[in-house]
Amino acid sequence: MKNKVLLVLFDGARPDALEKCGHPFYEKFLSESAYTLNAQTVMPSSTLPCHFSLFTSTDPDLHGVKTNWYEPSEKWIKTLFQQLNYSGKTCSTFYNWPELQFTWLHPGAMIQSVLHSTYLIETREANTKTAEAARKGIKEYAPDFVFLYIGAPDTAGHEYNWMSKEYMDSLNFSFSLLEDVCSDLPDDYTVILMADHGGHDDEHGTECPEDMTIPIIIRGRGFKPGDIFENASIKDVAPTVTDIVGAKPYPAWEGESLLNKIAKQ
Numbered sequence: 041m042k043n044k045v046l047l048v049l050f051d052g053a054r055p056d057a058l059e060k061c062g063h064p065f066y067e068k069f070l071s072e073s074a075y076t077l078n079a080q081t082v083m084p085s086s087t088l089p090c091h092f093s094l095f096t097s098t099d100p101d102l103h104g105v106k107t108n109w110y111e112p113s114e115k116w117i118k119t120l121f122q123q124l125n126y127s128g129k130t131c132s133t134f135y136n137w138p139e140l141q142f143t144w145l146h147p148g149a150m151i152q153s154v155l156h157s158t159y160l161i162e163t164r165e166a167n168t169k170t171a172e173a174a175r176k177g178i179k180e181y182a183p184d185f186v187f188l189y190i191g192a193p194d195t196a197g198h199e200y201n202w203m204s205k206e207y208m209d210s211l212n213f214s215f216s217l218l219e220d221v222c223s224d225l226p227d228d229y230t231v232i233l234m235a236d237h238g239g240h241d242d243e244h245g246t247e248c249p250e251d252m253t254i255p256i257i258i259r260g261r262g263f264k265p266g267d268i269f270e271n272a273s274i275k276d277v278a279p280t281v282t283d284i285v286g287a288k289p290y291p292a293w294e295g296e297s298l299l300n301k302i303a304k305q
C-alpha cells in the first residue's frame with residue numbers, strides 16, 4: 041500500500057488554544073498521533089513567509105519572501121510540490137486565501153487546485169466549501185499529497201483577538217471540518233495537522249512565543265501515538281512529507297524529517 045499525506049493547516053492556530061476550544065475530535069486525534077505543541081515557525085511570523093518556509097523548507101532569508109505581498113524572488117528553491125512531482129507523485133491543494141497560489145511556484149505540479157476565496161465569499165462558507173472540495177478531490181483522484189488550508193482561525197483572531205470566544209469558536213468550527221474530512225479518509229493517508237504561526241491581541245508577525253509557537257500533530261502509519269517530536273520547526277514538514285511518501289528531499293532544504301526527531305523516553 042502506498043503512503044499518502046493529507047496536510048491540514050489551520051491558519052493562526054495556537055497550540056494552547058487547541059485544547060481550550062473544546063472540540064472532542066481534537067482529543068481523539070491527539071491521542072492517536074505523534075506530536076509537538078512546541079514547534080517553531082519562522083520570522084516574520086506572517087502567513088505568506090511562513091507558507092514559503094513550509095513548502096521550501098528554508099528560512100525567509102533564503103527563499104526571499106518576507107511579506108504577504110508576493111514579489112518573485114531571484115532565490116530559487118524547489119517547493120515540496122515540485123519535488124513530489126519530480127518523484128512522480130501527484131499533488132492537490134484546497135485553499136481560501138488567494139495569495140497561497142504563489143507558493144506552488146510551478147502550477148503544473150498540481151493534479152487539482154481549488155480556491156474558494158474569502159475575499160469574495162463569507163469566511164465560514166468559503167472554509168466549508170474548501171473542506172468539501174478536498175473530501176471530494178481525495179475520492180476522485182487519491183493524490184499522493186493533499187494540502188488543505190483552513191483560514192478561519194486567523195480571520196477570527198484579527199477581528200476579535202487571539203484566544204477570544206470568537207477565535208475559540210472558529211477553531212471549534214475548523215475541527216468539525218477536519219472531522220468530516222477524516223470521517224471517510226482512505227487508510228493510506230497520514231494526516232498532518234499544523235499551523236503557520238500563532239498570534240496575540242489582534243495580530244502576529246513578531247518574535248514573541250505566542251506568534252512563533254505552532255502545533256504539528258501527525259496521525260498515520262509509522263507514527264506512534266504519544267511520541268513527541270523535539271526541536272521541531274515548520275521547515276521540518278516538507279522533508280517529513282517526502283519521507284512518508286517515499287520521495288527524496290531537495291538538497292537545499294534546511295529541515296529534517298520529524299521521524300528523525302522523536303524524543304527518547
Ligand SMILES: [Zn+2]
Binds near residue numbers: 051052086
Ligand atoms: Zn497565517
